[in-house]
Amino acid sequence: MRIIEWNCQGAFRKKNDRILSLQPDILIVPECESENKLKFGDLTPKPNDFFWYGDSENKGIGIFSYSDYKFELLKIFNPRFRFIIPLKVIGKDSSFLLFAIWAMDNKEKPEERYIGQIWLAINYYSNLLSLPCILTGDFNSNKIWDEKERVGNHSDMVGFLEKKNIFCLYHMQENIEQGKEIHPTFHMYRKTEKPYHIDYFFASDLIIKDGFEIKVGKVENWIDLSDHVPLTLEVITKTKLEKINDLFSEHMTIILKELSADSKTRFNDIIADLIEKAKKIDNLNESIKNLKKREQFIEKYEKLFEIDKLINKLYE
Template structure:
């Protein structure tokens, strides 16, 4: 199974052909327009299933299946955590609990991590499931930690670790949070403003089945978005 997360920087209908060359089974797309606006060229593969959430029809969170996986929003979804979506993603062989994420900035400060921090505590019991994945644009990094702020990135990573959930990129490539070699965002598409803020976290049983973890190259993706795709392939 190959899962890809890519903040497309809007207008996904014009960019789908490029990410679909990576042959995802499940594709998570922050800043994606409403499905009614997704008019693809005839030669572009159509998703077998999809779910979209958002208030702005030009800029929401889309989850697409390009395989036999079916996508369903779980009834436990709390609208307070708008863009932390708990989903059942399943086929005849396996059922996954996938949290599709596009972190939003709170009204009273600039720490995007707060929304995810509150969400993972609300969904704490769900995180005890065996096949859990959290993937998307977290807008978060340990380089922005404030020690007195409980909902900083490092505390989020540690909370997930206590649930036996780990970052695929950091586990597979033996990287340290905040000291990543590969960057997933180049602010304003400038090569001298790199950050690693897009993640795929997974349960330990899935981490043990990873075949590869790849981050898109700056040269290949900057013309389409300020974010680079995060691709994780599992042997399941």
């Protein structure tokens, strides 16, 4: 299986020839436009399956299958984490979880920007990380920026994943420490004198037990198209996903149990209403419109937790 991740820096419909010549089975493209813009069969070769999510039709994250693999968005998906997309990947010979990542800024909560988004997401999806999974994309992160104030930094993320037996494949292959990379994946402003390593493949030991190979694209082959080079993972895996109970309502019920006893009493009716609304969300399809409804719901429960924290502070 060949999985390629490449931040195309926009306008993928005008750039796809070169990356598709590498014959990916699965392709993850941060900064990719929506299907309406891609015009499958005209400007972009039609994939066997495709998933896209973003705030604007001009830029989001696109996941393409050019093989027999099919995608299924997990019902537990939390669109508040921009953009960490959890997908079941199901093929004839194997299946696994894929977390496709384009870590974004957060101007309202700077401590949650970039690596902060990923840190919050892996904690939210923590109970799924014991399953065979791959996390890949533009993390916009490196250990060299650990000192920046975040809810969780790069080293925190690496350590958290390693406890789940999920490892960074580039660093494993090259036997090199985080922050000491010798193959940059990003050149700021497309200047070769500004190199950084911010794109990654992490994978479960279950997936890589029979070996793998990571390839980092050469800057001279890609800098005319993007400020990023592609990362390619070659791996043979026969992992199979068991049935996943990932109902959004069940996950929300577990989270709401973490409220203080006082808040549970004060807001009992609101909590019951939120759980009922979450059950309705379980049955919605994966249209962007419905995913936005989910986001509005999540905003409500987050506000409830903010109120809970304020109440607890009053009693301190």
